Amino acid sequence: MEQQLIKLLDKDLECTDFKIKDTQVIMAVRSQKREGICPYCGRPSTRIHSRYEREIQDIPFQDKQTILLLKVRKFFCDDPECGFKTFTERFDFVRPSGKKTDRLIEKIVMTSTRLSSVSAACLLKADSVKVSKSTINNLLKKNAGDCG
Numbered sequence: 001m002e003q004q005l006i007k008l009l010d011k012d013l014e015c016t017d018f019k020i021k022d023t024q025v026i027m028a029v030r031s032q033k034r035e036g037i038c039p040y041c042g043r044p045s046t047r048i049h050s051r052y053e054r055e056i057q058d059i060p061f062q063d064k065q066t067i068l069l070l071k072v073r074k075f076f077c078d079d080p081e082c083g084f085k086t087f088t089e090r091f092d093f094v095r096p097s098g099k100k101t102d103r104l105i106e107k108i109v110m111t112s113t114r115l116s117s118v119s120a121a122c123l124l125k126a127d128s129v130k131v132s133k134s135t136i137n138n139l140l141k142k143n144a145g146d147c148g
């Protein structure tokens with residue numbers, strides 16, 4: 001089931017571990033793609049420099065806060081014309097150093113647009129989304145105008 005769930009977020013992801021805790025669902029996920037595409041020159045690479053893990057909050061599942069432990073690869077770019085020697089693999093569902101998925105940010109912005117950040121944080125907490133008032137304010141500033 002978790003494989004189908006994670007593919008709704010990105011069809012190239014696979015789930016390697018799935019845990020349901022009291023208040024959280026934790027999914028370990030990684031890309032199934034063999035290669036990464038250099039964001040600077042567009043050239044694919046399969047030569048891996050290193051791996052690390054990002055912790056990203058996603059929209060709640062069954063009223064539990066949902067955490068993705070995303071395995072990220074750093075690749076070498078072998079194009080001598082490219083100004084960069086390494087690059088980190090990118091994903092469509094989260095910004096390069098984001099701590100929340102784009103769809104969660106959308107949910108937070110939608111919930112918060114017409115509320116004070118205090119009320120919004122409370123409402124989101126009741127909905128199993130962990131977000132601070134200051135994050136809400138920053139997201140609203142960045143996404144101003146998106147919700148009409």
Ligand SMILES: [Zn+2]
Nearest residue numbers: 038041077082
């Ligand atoms: Zn490159």
